[in-house]
Amino acid sequence: xxxxxxxxxxxxxxxxxxxxxxxxxxxxxxxxxxxxxxxxxxxxxxxxxxxxxxxxxxxxxxxxxxxxxxxxxxxxxxxxxxxxxxxxxxxxxxxxxxxxxxxxxxxxxxxxxxxxxxxxxxxxxxxxxxxxxxxxxxxxxxxxxxxxxxxxxxxxxxxxxxxxxxxxxxxxxxxxxxxxxxxxxxxxxxxxxxxxxxxxxxxxxxxxxxxxxxxxxxxxxxxxxxxxxxxxxxxxxxxxxxxxxxxxxxxxxxxxxxxxxxxxxxxxxxxxxxxxxxxxxxxxxx
Numbered sequence: 001x002x003x004x005x006x007x008x009x010x011x012x013x014x015x016x017x018x019x020x021x022x023x024x025x026x027x028x029x030x031x032x033x034x035x036x037x038x039x040x041x042x043x044x045x046x047x048x049x050x051x052x053x054x055x056x057x058x059x060x061x062x063x064x065x066x067x068x069x070x071x072x073x074x075x076x077x078x079x080x081x082x083x084x085x086x087x088x089x090x091x092x093x094x095x096x097x098x099x100x101x102x103x104x105x106x107x108x109x110x111x112x113x114x115x116x117x118x119x120x121x122x123x124x125x126x127x128x129x130x131x132x133x134x135x136x137x138x139x140x141x142x143x144x145x146x147x148x149x150x151x152x153x154x155x156x157x158x159x160x161x162x163x164x165x166x167x168x169x170x171x172x173x174x175x176x177x178x179x180x181x182x183x184x185x186x187x188x189x190x191x192x193x194x195x196x197x198x199x200x201x202x203x204x205x206x207x208x209x210x211x212x213x214x215x216x217x218x219x220x221x222x223x224x225x226x227x228x229x230x231x232x233x234x235x236x237x238x239x240x241x242x243x244x245x246x247x248x249x250x251x252x253x254x255x256x257x258x259x260x261x262x263x264x265x266x267x268x269x270x271x272x273x274x275x276x277x278x279x280x281x282x283x284x285x286x
């Protein structure tokens with residue numbers, strides 16, 4: 001199932017009755033739906049064009065055309081050989097555990113890549129490149145991803161700082177302004193501390209970026225630039241493993257794009273930081 005369809009399944013119960021009917025029709029007839037006009041879809045699903053438009057906007061698409069184009073693009077992608085995430089099972093052998101984790105990680109990366117909006121990725125790359133200062137907000141597992149992002153950005157000379165303490169997030173966000181970036185990491189898209197920090201940064205005039213699971217959530221709705229990781233991690237016993245890998249995958253794409261598009265600016269700094277760390281750690285080890 002594509003990321004969009006999975007997001008529909010997850011959020012269907014939160015929709016109003018008409019939107020639930022529309023979502024169910026799309027879930028059952030996805031390959032047919034992408035070939036229908038908005039009027040035809042409304043008629044076939046027993047809803048209205050206004051419902052279809054509202055439905056698409058609630059999922060953070062620009063309109064029905066945007067929704068149909070992105071769903072169509074996902075549906076033509078090849079189905080992964082191992083379509084199901086593997087949950088933790090009592091008494092598994094080490095061999096089966098290793099295979100299950102491999103399946104989860106590969107699937108989360110594949111699903112995330114398939115649903116990436118490259119226009120939004122480019123906007124995020126441009127914002128990070130132009131930023132005078134970058135705040136990175138994330139709690140718990142998402143905080144680890146934010147810290148990984150900070151380490152990468154600092155190596156290429158960016159003024160980036162990861163904040164995991166909720167009070168320091170607000171304190172730092174208060175001093176942001178135009179020309180700065182606030183980057184929020186939250187798989188659920190609903191982490192209260194991260195949401196508050198991003199709101200504060202936005203009110204101060206900073207450009208805001210979010211990295212959440214696919215679908216409508218409060219953090220992505222607030223952000224100027226919206227990035228999504230795979231939303232297919234089901235179950236309660238995985239310790240956020242697949243979601244962490246998916247978020248790290250997006251960070252690696254952003255970082256590599258920064259280096260590739262601004263090679264002469266960043267690669268010398270990256271090499272210099274590597275050589276200096278190597279030099280001083282070697283000296284300390286003598």
